[in-house]
Amino acid sequence: MKIVDLKTRCVAIPLNAQLRHNTGVHPGYFLRTILELVTDEGIIGLGEVGGGDQRGALQKLKPRIIGLDPFHLETIKLKVLRSIYYLSNARLYAAIEMACLDIQGKMLNRPLSDLLGGSVRQEMPMIGYLFWRYDRPGGGDDASAEDLADYCVELHETLGVNAMKLKAGVEKPSEEARVLELCRKRLGDEFGLRIDPNGVWSVPTAVQIGRRLEDLNLEYFEDPSWGLQGNAAVRSQVRIPVATNMYPARFDDLAPAIRMGAVDIVLTDIHYWEGPKGVKDLAAICNTFNLGIAMHSGAEFGIELAAMLHTASTIPTMTFAGDAHYHYLTDDIIEGGLMQYKNGCIKVPSGAGLGVTLDEDKMKFYEKYYEEKGDYYARFHQDPRRPEWYPIVGGI
Structure with a gap:
């Protein structure tokens, strides 16, 4: 062939x-x-x-x-x-x-x-991914922590998800911390909480917010500050596991991250970690060094989601619910349309190969x-409501 x-x-x-x-x-x-x-x-x-x-x-x-x-x-x-x-x-x-x-x-x-060793589970639990939104269904923008907490409750009730992650670094850090505090209050002690400012917070800000959130028993604090050094500095001062999808996000940086004590949990990503087989290599290294393993989402459609589900299903130690932007999509390009959530999970596709067809x-x-x-992406880093805005890493 x-x-x-x-x-x-x-x-x-x-x-x-x-x-x-x-x-x-x-x-x-x-x-x-x-x-x-x-x-x-x-x-x-x-x-x-x-x-x-x-x-x-x-x-x-x-x-x-x-x-x-x-x-x-x-x-x-x-x-x-x-x-x-x-x-x-x-x-x-x-x-x-x-x-x-x-x-x-x-x-x-x-x-x-x-081809990756066989599934140890037939479905993967997924999170409710929270973003600050413009032009929400029904109109309006998210303007307060209450808006995002309301949406988290909605996702819990409609999709059955039992964990969330807030894409932070958008509004004031104190207001974003309040989102998690409201979700804990409304959804109880067993509901999984995560926050991800994508490294934009300064170390002092990340430490301050992290200490504020310690009593909420977060699953993890993802990329709280910029780079391996930033993650390591926050991890040394906050009693929340530090996760990453950014530092490290390739094999070249994995050994330095482990030596520096920069991370507790690595989010697997098929694209950053060189395909499904690369993710399996990553999982083996994480197991060797007792690092946790979770699944990253990159705004995928059904083909990549199928690959993610197949790969994650073969990793026994991947016990965290997987990230997914998928509930924001209005359609998909695969036959049958969008994969369905049931009790907060999406089934691993059956059939040969990926199990999906265009x-x-x-x-x-x-x-x-x-x-x-x-x-x-060719005109990226724009905000239509703030045409003169641009991001500043460590500016908060």
Whole structure:
């Protein structure tokens, strides 16, 4: 079996609100690049990657993988990821690996999870991800901690989720701390609480807010301050486990992070950690050093969510509910539409490979939608309500 073609398409799907974060706003839609790897036996593997329009970047890699066997992932990784350091891109490789594993599963008629050691669970609990929103369903913007606490209760009641994470670093730190205090009061002591300012807070601010939140028994404090040094400084002064999706977010930084005592929990991400097999490598290292493991969300659509669910289902120590932006999407590009939450969980897809299939009508519709809306990553770090605003790391 050989790879004979690589096809790429960009799609965008509307959200039910604009989502604010500390470097800008997702302006009412997410966009993803969809990859199709075609083999000489007619099997097509699906991949997905975010970060804006990646079609050109992936097409540059096409000559490097045409003619290769999709089972030979080590060779593909060497040719795609390890070639030249300034062209190395784990996210692009991860999309290719995802598609190769989809091909392998379809060839063998086994789910992707079987290629990673087999599932130890058939569904994954998910969180209710809280963002400060513009243009909420029904109108208006989130303006206070009460608004976000109300939304958290709504997600608990409608999706059945039993944990939340606040995307912080947007409003005043004291007001964001109040969101978690209200959620604890309204949802009880067993409801999981997390906060993630994405490293924008200064160490003094992160320590002050962390100490204020200690009695709430948070599951973790994610990237409280900038860099390995910032996380380590906060961790040494606050009695809340420190988690990260930023520092470290690649194997090069993992050993320094462990030596520095910068982190307690690492959030796995298929794209940052070099594909599903890379995530398994990460899990083995975390187990060696007794680090916790959770699952990061990168605003994925159904292809990548399927890969995330398959991968997470094979990691026994991944006991935290997974992150997901998914409940903000109004539709999906896979047949059957959006995956469904049941009792706060999403089932691991069944069937060969990823277990999902593209809906070509929706692909065409959302390709056109993308062409109308454009790549907001190309004009990133904007806030439509504050045109002169820009982020300042450590400015709070």
